[in-house]
């Protein structure tokens with residue numbers, strides 16, 4: 001049985017055994033979405049997904065992270081959550097707060113920090129094993145709510161997530177039929193970004209990887225801010241949006257109905273402008 005079938009079976013059995021997950025997936029069926037389009041061809045979808053509040057409002061300062069039990073470590077995971085081993089190093093888990101269909105968390109077996117540099121090859125192997133999926137990575141200051149425990153995420157492909165470059169934000173596209181080639185070119189980009197942000201433990205970025213027509217495709221979204229200023233405002237001025245890979249790719253998640261209703265094109269342009277790092 002291939003990995004995608006194993007995962008389909010995982011979701012079938014988990015939905016029977018785990019009420020929280022089943023409810024969350026049913027809610028995703030009824031989630032509200034609105035669409036924006038720009039004259040240059042850029043498109044953005046906005047999703048209203050209140051279940052993501054925990055992730056969007058997660059505090060990730062060092063003290064909070066050190067004090068809280070890590071929700072990716074086996075002892076603290078929900079008892080209903082089953083796992084599929086991958087590459088002897090990872091556990092594939094159903095994500096109980098889905099944004100995408102078949103939303104997965106791929107958690108490293110041990111508690112090591114969120115750093116992608118040496119694991120980009122694993123990410124591409126996962127994308128190759130899951131041709132119907134996008135695999136994504138949120139840097140420790142770019143949307144990861146567990147910056148202390150390495151993890152990837154994945155979910156079924158949506159056209160909006162595959163669109164790559166557009167005028168709203170920076171996106172570097174690496175594409176090749178050779179995995180090694182993509183790894184090498186990622187390393188070049190990594191070094192370049194590192195020179196722009198020498199103060200960071202890892203250059204700020206989000207990644208999306210997938211395989212299409214036997215090509216590995218990697219979208220790199222360089223970042224300069226964790227959250228836009230609207231996140232920290234109060235009252236009517238506030239927009240509780242904390243962008244990760246999926247938001248950068250074009251599917252913006254709002255967790256409060258008021259934000260979903262009021263967000264407009266100018267807000268979206270402004271948010272991307274604030275968090276996206278221009279390159280080249």
Ligand SMILES: [Zn+2]
Pocket residue numbers: 070071072073110111112148149
């Ligand atoms: Zn952990």
